[in-house]
Amino acid sequence: MSSIAERLENIRERIAAAARHAGRAAGEVELVAVSKTFPAEAVREAAEAGQTLFGENRVQELLAKQPVLPPRLRWHLIGPLQSNKVRKVLPAADMLEAVHSLEIARDIQRVSEELGLRPRVLLEINVAAESSKHGFSPDQARARLEELYGLDRLQIEGLMCIPPYDPGPEKSRRHFAALRALRGELEKAGGAPLPHLSMGMSHDFEAAVEEGATLVRVGSAIFGSRPPARMPL
Numbered sequence: 001m002s003s004i005a006e007r008l009e010n011i012r013e014r015i016a017a018a019a020r021h022a023g024r025a026a027g028e029v030e031l032v033a034v035s036k037t038f039p040a041e042a043v044r045e046a047a048e049a050g051q052t053l054f055g056e057n058r059v060q061e062l063l064a065k066q067p068v069l070p071p072r073l074r075w076h077l078i079g080p081l082q083s084n085k086v087r088k089v090l091p092a093a094d095m096l097e098a099v100h101s102l103e104i105a106r107d108i109q110r111v112s113e114e115l116g117l118r119p120r121v122l123l124e125i126n127v128a129a130e131s132s133k134h135g136f137s138p139d140q141a142r143a144r145l146e147e148l149y150g151l152d153r154l155q156i157e158g159l160m161c162i163p164p165y166d167p168g169p170e171k172s173r174r175h176f177a178a179l180r181a182l183r184g185e186l187e188k189a190g191g192a193p194l195p196h197l198s199m200g201m202s203h204d205f206e207a208a209v210e211e212g213a214t215l216v217r218v219g220s221a222i223f224g225s226r227p228p229a230r231m232p233l
């Protein structure tokens with residue numbers, strides 16, 4: 001079996017090839033290595049192979065791993081955030097990728113004021129209107145944009161989505177394209193840039209890069225398969 005370093009190298013090459021294919025620079029896309037369910041040792045191995053950005057979907061797991069790993073590593077929270085975890089995660093996460101409701105955005109605003117922070121966030125968009133998934137529907141995002149921009153502590157840097165799982169990456173492509181189109185629309189409506197699109201996972205990150213992803217969240221293709229019980233999707 002290949003090592004984490006070899007798999008990372010392979011993913012990097014595939015990101016670069018997909019970017020070239022779409023006429024983009026490979027440097028426009030950053031890999032978020034999703035280390036959820038894997039031990040700190042696996043993160044260390046990836047860090048030694050040059051990976052610095054990691055994604056966790058649970059606050060507790062992020063907070064457990066971060067202190068035992070080199071401080072130069074950056075962490076994105078990629079899973080939904082609950083109110084009672086905001087205070088703990090804000091100082092630890094470099095970005096909250098899955099702000100999924102106005103309520104949680106207000107909580108983040110309030111705690112950020114108290115702590116004197118200006119967190120970088122993405123809005124999670126429920127692109128296929130799945131009842132099982134978190135996120136703003138595109139209509140809610142349009143309707144709530146002004147209110148969200150009124151939360152001045154939040155640095156809203158873009159959008160994130162998790163399309164319905166389908167092993168064929170081409171099925172995800174139209175959702176990625178829809179997220180990019182919504183980004184363009186919200187930029188116009190809000191008069192502010194939304195530079196980041198976080199989209200694409202192990203099975204569909206190449207299509208995401210071709211459709212404009214700036215962050216791809218890849219877990220199992222780097223670290224191996226996860227036990228089914230812990231699969232969040």
Ligand SMILES: *Cc1c(COP(=O)(O)O)cnc(C)c1O
Nearest residue numbers: 034057078201202217218219220
């Ligand atoms: C687990 C997870 C990923 C990575 O999934 P893989 O299929 O292992 O690449 C990406 N994004 C989110 C939000 C996740 O929870």
